[in-house]
């Protein structure tokens with residue numbers, strides 16, 4: 001459907017031409033999606049205006065589809081890793097069939113946020129199972145951090161200001177460079193060396 005010759009809201013001219021390009025965006029933790037970026041060029045005043053707000057609507061529709069996919073994949077991923085829908089509903093005190101509704105695309109932005117948190121920090125499920133007991137939460141946090149620490153050490157991952165060196169099977173040397181707020185590129189950095197022993 002051509003919408004050329006639409007009245008320009010800036011100058012009233014009908015000498016307008018509709019332009020459409022395809023843009024790509026990413027849903028949070030989800031897949032890429034494309035949407036049509038639309039604007040009308042007025043040949044009289046040269047204004048570029050998205051007269052019918054089509055770009056925003058297209059973006060939201062594309063994002064919603066990508067979010068639906070993320071929700072389905074997150075629920076399937078959890079099921080494949082021992083967290084069934086009933087367990088998830090029980091630990092987070094959600095009504096039964098909540099996840100079935102989410103899976104069908106009927107989810108709120110709070111539901112989406114909860115899934116973002118759970119997928120990023122899966123151990124939160126165990127914490128929820130223990131009714132968010134502070135001691136248990138600390139225990140899970142520390143063991144998750146220790147596992148991640150060991151995993152990074154073995155992968156030799158280093159960041160510009162953080163590196164881990166494997167000294168032996170159980171000892172790792174963590175080097176953290178600290179930067180002063182008012183520091184410039186010239187002044188020396190403070191470097192902390194921390195030796196961590198992983199037990200067990």
Ligand SMILES: [Zn+2]
Pocket residue numbers: 008009010011012013042043044045046047
């Ligand atoms: Zn115009």
